[in-house]
Amino acid sequence: MGRVRWGAKLWLEVDGKSLMGEGGAEILEAIDRSGSISEAARSLGMSYYFVWSYLKRMEELLGESIIETRRGGREGGGARLTETGRRLLDAYRDLRRRVEELLSEAELPIGERRDR
Numbered sequence: 001m002g003r004v005r006w007g008a009k010l011w012l013e014v015d016g017k018s019l020m021g022e023g024g025a026e027i028l029e030a031i032d033r034s035g036s037i038s039e040a041a042r043s044l045g046m047s048y049y050f051v052w053s054y055l056k057r058m059e060e061l062l063g064e065s066i067i068e069t070r071r072g073g074r075e076g077g078g079a080r081l082t083e084t085g086r087r088l089l090d091a092y093r094d095l096r097r098r099v100e101e102l103l104s105e106a107e108l109p110i111g112e113r114r115d116r
Contacts, residue, residue: 006103010096012088014061020092024058027051028081028089031067035078062088 011021020028030040041051055067066085071077081089 006106008099008103010092010099012092017061019058019061020088022096024054025089025092025096027054028066028085031079032081032086032089035080037067037069037079040079 009021012019026044027040027046030043031037034040034043037051037055038048041048044051059066062084064084065082066088067079068082069077069079
C-alpha cells in the first residue's frame with residue numbers, strides 16, 4: 001500500500017457563491033507573471049474568452065476590479081493585478097501554504113510496516 005495522506009480543496013466564497021479556487025489562483029498567478037491575459041490563458045491551456053469571463057464573474061461577485069488592463073497599440077497592451085487582486089491572491093497563497101503544512105503533519109501511518 002502506498003503512503004496515505006490527507007487532501008483538501010480550498011475556495012473563497014462571497015455570500016455563499018464560489019469566487020475562486022485553485023484554478024482562479026492559477027489564472028491570477030499567470031497574469032501576474034506574464035502581464036497579459038492572453039499569455040496567461042495560453043500558458044494555462046485555456047481560452048482567452050474563458051479567462052476573461054472568469055475574471056469578470058469574480059469582479060461582479062466582489063464588486064471591485066481585480067485586474068487593470070491597458071489597450072494594445074504602439075505602447076503595447078497588458079494587464080496587471082489591482083491592489084484588491086493582489087490581496088486576494090496573496091491571501092489565497094498564504095492559506096494554501098498553511099493548509100499544506102498542516103496536512104503534511106497529519107500523515108496517516110496506515111499500511112506502513114512497523115516492527116514491534
